[in-house]
Amino acid sequence: MAAEPDRVLIFDTTLRDGEQAPGCSMMRPEKLRVARSLAELGVDVIEAGFPAASKGDWESVQAVSREVQGPVICALARCTREDIELAARALADAPRRRIHVFLATSAIHRQYKLNMAEGEILRAAIEGVRLARELCEDVEFSPEDASRTELEFLAQVVEAAIEAGAGTVNIPDTVGYTVPDEFAELFRYLRKNVRGIERIRLSVHCHDDLGMAVANSLTAVVAGARQIECTINGIGERAGNCSLEEVVMALKTRSAFFNVTTGIQTTRLYPASRLVSSITGMPVPRNKAVVGENAFAHEAGIHQHGVLRHYSTYEIMRPEDVGLSRSHLILGKHSGRHAFRERVRALGFELEEADFNQVFEEFKALADKKKELFDGDIEALVLRVEGAAAGPWTLLGLETHAGTEGPATAKVRLGHADGRLIERSAQGDGPVDGAFKAIEAATGVGVMLRKFEVRGVTEGEDAQGEAVVYVEYNQRTYRGSSVSTNIVESSTKAFLEVINRIEQAAAGTRSRERAGTLGSASAI
Ligand code: KIV
Ligand code: ZN
Numbered sequence: 001m002a003a004e005p006d007r008v009l010i011f012d013t014t015l016r017d018g019e020q021a022p023g024c025s026m027m028r029p030e031k032l033r034v035a036r037s038l039a040e041l042g043v044d045v046i047e048a049g050f051p052a053a054s055k056g057d058w059e060s061v062q063a064v065s066r067e068v069q070g071p072v073i074c075a076l077a078r079c080t081r082e083d084i085e086l087a088a089r090a091l092a093d094a095p096r097r098r099i100h101v102f103l104a105t106s107a108i109h110r111q112y113k114l115n116m117a118e119g120e121i122l123r124a125a126i127e128g129v130r131l132a133r134e135l136c137e138d139v140e141f142s143p144e145d146a147s148r149t150e151l152e153f154l155a156q157v158v159e160a161a162i163e164a165g166a167g168t169v170n171i172p173d174t175v176g177y178t179v180p181d182e183f184a185e186l187f188r189y190l191r192k193n194v195r196g197i198e199r200i201r202l203s204v205h206c207h208d209d210l211g212m213a214v215a216n217s218l219t220a221v222v223a224g225a226r227q228i229e230c231t232i233n234g235i236g237e238r239a240g241n242c243s244l245e246e247v248v249m250a251l252k253t254r255s256a257f258f259n260v261t262t263g264i265q266t267t268r269l270y271p272a273s274r275l276v277s278s279i280t281g282m283p284v285p286r287n288k289a290v291v292g293e294n295a296f297a298h299e300a301g302i303h304q305h306g307v308l309r310h311y312s313t314y315e316i317m318r319p320e321d322v323g324l325s326r327s328h329l330i331l332g333k334h335s336g337r338h339a340f341r342e343r344v345r346a347l348g349f350e351l352e353e354a355d356f357n358q359v360f361e362e363f364k365a366l367a368d369k370k371k372e373l374f375d376g377d378i379e380a381l382v383l384r385v386e387g388a389a390a391g392p393w394t395l396l397g398l399e400t401h402a403g404t405e406g407p408a409t410a411k412v413r414l415g416h417a418d419g420r421l422i423e424r425s426a427q428g429d430g431p432v433d434g435a436f437k438a439i440e441a442a443t444g445v446g447v448m449l450r451k452f453e454v455r456g457v458t459e460g461e462d463a464q465g466e467a468v469v470y471v472e473y474n475q476r477t478y479r480g481s482s483v484s485t486n487i488v489e490s491s492t493k494a495f496l497e498v499i500n501r502i503e504q505a506a507a508g509t510r511s512r513e514r515a516g517t518l519g520s521a522s523a524i
Contacts, residue, residue, distance in 0.1 A: 008260045009044040009227040016047040018231035024280040031060045039070040041268040050076040051090040052083040058090050065094035074098040079128025088135035098138040101128040106145035126164045133165035141166040147178040155193045162196040176209025180219035187223035203227035206242045213242040232276040245269045245290040270323035271348035278383040281479045323348040333367035349382045376458035380483045392417035400431035410434030414442050435492040443499050447471035467491040
């Protein structure tokens with residue numbers, strides 16, 4: 001008789017390692033939205049942030065701890081008293097919490113990054129885990145760059161961390177260097193040579209520098225890992241982390257091979273992927289496994305013929321299994337609340353009543369401009385609810401003039417939350433450039449435009465255009481996006497969202513400075 005499948009825990013680090021990816025930083029309300037969607041997805045652990053990295057990170061971990069029910073909420077800390085205490089304080093309100101302490105162990109990191117000898121690393125790891133255990137029952141330890149650490153020394157550190165009280169030991173392939181056979185061997189070595197390893201949960205954490213993060217994570221499961229650290233859409237440092245949707249669907253689709261289960265509601269994968277992509281502005285490649293636009297599209301005639309006969313000829317998963325419920329049902333201005341609600345649900349989104357009412361109003365307004373609304377239009381409306389950085393500025397009016405002769409002109413009318421009404425005009429190289437310059441003049445915030453993209457969210461002549469703007473301001477990257485059937489309007493609103501984010505960040509810093517909530521923040 002086959003053994004009962006073991007449960008593999010899914011530890012999501014989208015809000016920590018994922019957010020470390022350039023251009024993927026999220027504001028607190030956005031992090032909360034992602035955390036709620038991860039809870040609905042059924043992840044076991046949410047790594048909500050690295051509280052010592054910044055005040056914003058600390059506050060986000062605290063907000064997730066207070067507001068998100070279900071999964072264990074985890075915070076990352078270096079093996080220092082300050083980091084560990086900050087993590088414990090940020091997690092204090094979480095009903096289930098974990099402190100994740102890490103310390104690099106490889107010779108390269110010991111020599112060039114830490115300037116510490118093996119003995120010092122051992123002592124710091126033990127002290128870090130012990131202190132974390134004093135403040136939190138559930139402690140995870142990661143020897144950073146484990147895959148490039150001498151095996152004997154790695155085994156020594158892991159054994160010491162277990163003795164000091166770690167309940168989970170995570171083995172990171174920090175630089176995405178290992179290959180499946182070698183990594184499986186490393187896990188087998190640790191299981192054979194580390195005293196007490198049978199008492200703890202072994203975890204795996206892979207980066208995708210050589211495109212093997214998912215394969216390396218799966219091989220670790222075969223070799224005994226029972227927790228996988230991963231991110232939605234595989235976002236993360238450099239080439240990213242192990243992609244949650246890919247690793248989960250591999251375990252599910254090939255369950256007879258792996259003989260393990262996860263607690264993931266796979267029908268929530270697609271909505272979670274769209275949400276993270278829309279919030280971070282990191283597009284999902286069309287051909288991405290599991291959640292890419294083409295993942296279930298069959299172009300070749302011979303494939304289409306086979307799938308029509310029976311889906312199993314060319315499909316190893318069903319689109320519905322991952323929450324991709326494409327329909328040819330088109331909604332329009334005569335569609336009622338009920339039909340709209342059903343479509344929103346079929347697309348995998350659950351909205352609170354107030355949010356639903358707001359999206360329904362926007363749907364009606366859009367249906368007045370656009371004859372037919374496709375799934376992509378509805379998704380864009382739902383993903384934007386409470387997504388846009390709210391205020392302080394609102395666009396009250398926009399006029400542009402552009403032609404082939406001479407510069408374009410744009411006039412914007414803005415309202416500020418403090419009651420100011422400001423109108424400014426500017427010339428530019430095209431109406432969008434003019435509108436951006438007019439907004440800078442009206443708000444007094446000058447930025448460096450780094451990237452500007454417009455793409456259609458659906459097909460057709462009256463398709464909506466999503467504009468995404470990236471700017472640099474005070475050495476930080478800010479991003480804004482907006483959707484409209486008029487791309488000058490969506491571009492202008494996306495730019496104004498950037499200005500709002502800058503003003504919100506500045507206001508947050510000022511109020512925290514006044515309240516003196518935290519000491520100075522440090523980066524990794
Ligand atoms: O990649 C890595 O080593 C990490 C650790 C902090 C777990 O992210
Ligand atoms: Zn990592």
